[in-house]
Amino acid sequence: MSNLVLFDDPTIRPALLPFTFTRPVADIRVGILTIAEKWAIRLDTTPSFITETYLSGKYPLQTATSNLYVNGALCPTDELVDRLKTLALGESLISPSGLLMALHTDYVVKEAAQLTDLPQHTITFDAMVPTIRHLWSLIAANGIQIQSDFVLLTAGRQSQPITDPFTRCYAPENVFIEEGAIVRAAILNAEDGPIYIGKDVIISEGSVLIGPCSFGEGTMVHYNSSMRKNTSVGPYCKVGGEIGNSILFANSGKGHEGYLGDSVVGEWCNLGAGTNTSNLKNDYSTVKLHSYVTKNPVDTGRMFCGLFMGDFTKTGIGTMFNTGTVVGVNVNVFGTGLPPKYVPSFSWGGAIDGFMTYRLEKAVQVAREAFKRRNQAFDGQEESILREIFTIERMGSPHNTPLSFLTDL
Structure with missing residues (x-):
């Protein structure tokens, strides 16, 4: 080859x-x-x-x-x-x-x-x-891709058995569990699609998993969680509450109650307790998303479309996101009310008091601490990438969006 x-x-x-x-x-x-x-x-x-x-x-x-x-x-x-x-x-x-x-x-x-x-x-x-081709292509394709990847990863292999007597499994032939995974008092329903549970994953008591869905190596699903179909949780994430038709890339946290629907969350993000996303407009019209290409909202053609959040972004407790929201890299969102439908990278603030530029040195420090919490090294490459994105978004690159654009779309 x-x-x-x-x-x-x-x-x-x-x-x-x-x-x-x-x-x-x-x-x-x-x-x-x-x-x-x-x-x-x-x-x-x-x-x-x-x-x-x-x-x-x-x-x-x-x-x-x-x-x-x-x-x-x-x-x-x-x-x-x-x-x-x-x-x-x-x-x-x-x-x-x-x-x-x-x-x-x-x-x-x-x-x-x-x-x-x-x-x-x-x-x-x-x-x-x-x-x-588009942000919404990810949520449109995710369910089919889970099924395709499931076949790729499990062909010719034997799943680890479910040994917990209090776990109920529907269509167990569509469930694959890697070594070291722990499942306790959960409901696994794979009748409509496969469920993949990676190495050393923990599925805690009272959780309900509906396939197709997947959970990458080292991920923890907290107790009483609802993981709905077409959901992919990448390696080393911590998730809880209710998640449906969504993707978390890796090393991100949504450990508390709150709904994440038809959304994509990057790496090293954290959603505070009670963070909720809207994924359906009250008038049932199709959702528009901010485009980095046109600098304007574009019609996704989708009725269901939630939040698209770049790496290193965090939300405070009780944060709410409107239908079709795009949030950049290394953003800190907090406070009451609905933030704008587009928040540029390295922004700090919320709907009530508005946003200001997130200080670069502070942002780098927080990113370094996030890596340390997962026993990973935040090296010079990672730091230089963040510094370049800050320059692109804040210092006049073609992708730069001035803070005056921070209004609801």
Whole structure:
């Protein structure tokens, strides 16, 4: 197999902000796995990335004499993987809409925009491939991706048994439990889709899990929690209350009562007790979301659409979010009332008193402490990424949004 490189499509990456402020497109979690993890398992290789320069230290590019460049927004399917294995040198795949899907070449490319300029024989690939083009693509695709990843991760393997006599399981053949996981006095209903419980996960007493849903390694589900279908909780998260059709990437906390619906929460976030999200408008109209591309709200075409929260963001107790809210990286939201439907990165405040810029040094200090609480090292790479995002969002980059824009959309 050729060297695998997952590239950020320059037309897609901006549409997936704020999550792509801190990661390549392919490091986004949808289903049980990140997109990069799906490719790594299917092609039995370790991919590298073409992404923004300030992210390249954490996500480096590795090239060889033969390179397979694959669009990082594509979730692999059997048909696509089989076709890529036979893609000849100098051939590329495009979708019927003209999206560059993959290119096999001996050229070394460091910027995604250069890929279309290389000599290539273009082939249209007609089969459907799940593509994460928009923020709402994540919640639209999550249930199907959980099921796809479940098959990928469990094929030919035996689940650990449920030994707790007080746990009730419906459709146990659709439940897979990894080593070290603990399930106590819970209800697992996998009749409508699989339930994946990762290594060392704790499912506490009184919790109800409805498949399809997944819980990554080291995650804790607190007692009396309701985990509704199409929910993915990444590794080392702490969750409680009610969650439905939502994704938490990794190392984030929603440990208390409150509803999180049709939402995506990045890494290193924490939702204070009683934080609630609205995911349905009172008039049942489709939800609009702030676009980092147009700087205006765009219609998602979805009736159900909640909160999209970038990494390192936190909420105070009792925080409420309106339908279709986008919150950037390293934001601190607190107080009563509904915050604006768009809050830029490095903001500090709430609906009543407004927002001010979150001091960079304070934000870095808090991020460092968050890593320490999980016994992880906040290194120079992590710090430099946050400092660059602060510059992008606050110091006049094309993505910068002035504080005067902090009004309800």
